[in-house]
Amino acid sequence: MAAGIWRVFTTLSSRDHNYGMRGLTNYHLSCCVNTLLQTLSATWEVGDLLERWDAAGDSRNVPLQLKRVLAAMRGDHPQRVPHRDFLHCLDRNCIRLNVQHDADEVFLSILNFVQQQMDDKALALEIQNLYKISVEMHLKCLHCSSVQTRTSFLLSLPLHIKEDHNSLEACISSFLAEQELRDINRCFCAQCGVKTPSKQGLKLLSLPRILCVHLKRFRNSHGYTRKLDCRVTFPETLDFSEVVKEAFSSDFAQNECKYTLYAVVVHSGSAMFGHYTAYVRHRVNQSWHYADDSHIQQASWKEVQKTYGERSSSTAYMLMYRRGSKEEGQQPELSG
Template structure:
């Protein structure tokens, strides 16, 4: 693993680059992209991402392989000398893949790595008519309680039925007016790489605050056991929906003044490493667990899970 120096408050981007590097599927897809005809390369985010990931994995990387990538983001309005939100920058980068890659099939391959397909289910509580809408997201944003919580509970809360009343009533075409409704989400498909965003920042009385509450998460997660009721009837359950954690984005400090680091599982030896800008050291699963939360501690902000595959030669072995 290669450390990345903090250049113009770049800890957020440095951390995301470490997670992209640990997500070897992204690098493999970008390596198939013929960039010979790409113009304005200094403004093309996927081109610069391809170059920096290749440099980070080489035997003799440049001293600062990420500088061109940082300047490229700056030209696309993700400014230097500015603190950013890691989940927002992550989604910006994935969106730039769709906008700026001239090979659209490969761009869709990258999107499909992270694509979570959902069905929104809305039932009128007066006439029982049902409306559905299919959509997708690239990051699963989960509400965090102010007391002790777990990843399983956060996900269960996301997929629970919610009643919409009062100002939250929705228009019912059959009743031809706004009526109380019951809303829920159903899973249509899960991606190879599942990105979970723990919503630790809240607006309270006009100020943004950070929740340091404890959220526990496992090294492996089985959807087929934990969220059976979240599956749509159309969800093909022919596979085991088991996932293994391979990267954790950590936020330290306050909402208005913080620092990002990352724990990532090495692609080859499957060991955990801790990356704090230019400093990289080997870590343990117990170290990763220290990011569950608590006051004055670095807290997990984004979790990256990879779906287990029996056909995949890179099937991970869990650390002790």
């Protein structure tokens, strides 16, 4: 686990009218959640679905508080953004204030709370489907050649990175590539009746509207967690059909596999002491902006590229891609 805060802002939450975005004050080490709220606000599909929910719940209901804070972040009213209510709600659900959190873990927890606490299960499923990566897992016994398969899904791609130079495309290919499982990693084969060496792999059944990528920069070794600041390049546009040509299931039927980057969660500092910020794209004009708690400023793609790593401890940790290139004036596609 990693990341927290190096400093605490005391200015009031405000909307920056120059950029059409709201900054969020740091409140009891809340940079992690503040950053995720910026990315969720930029994922307008989530806010649109929550607006359709006839919300019911109390101060412990995470999706209810999320609906309120996202509505306030997109609104023009000068009132205080109720992100403190959201933070206290998370605290009541064991994502504590005054504690350093990992952004990917908190993000997945928020999605789980939406599924558990929304009384409109159909809408909750639509929100989950925005991020749902359906996969077919297969395990082939290297002794008898029997194959076991099962379907599952992910809400983000957890990509292992090497302690050298990496590209997002290579990391995705490695994640989907077949791996041999031997020695202590052997799996039970029902046909052989014992644990045998095997080959494990994934095939893609469907890709989501929103592709969340987690670059696993934190590594545990002998009880100590360290951060990898090595270089990981990533493109503004990503075409899955070119990256992983052999990883599609025969049942894969989607025509559109092109994605556009719209948000980057950035971690600065070390594994045990750090700070989260975000680069997000404006919904209307598609320009980049940088959100550092209450401070919002315009940015450029070149500045986003500085988060590749190697020369700085401010490195991309999570990437948010949207399928297609639909802009504000077009009807968003909400199905997975």
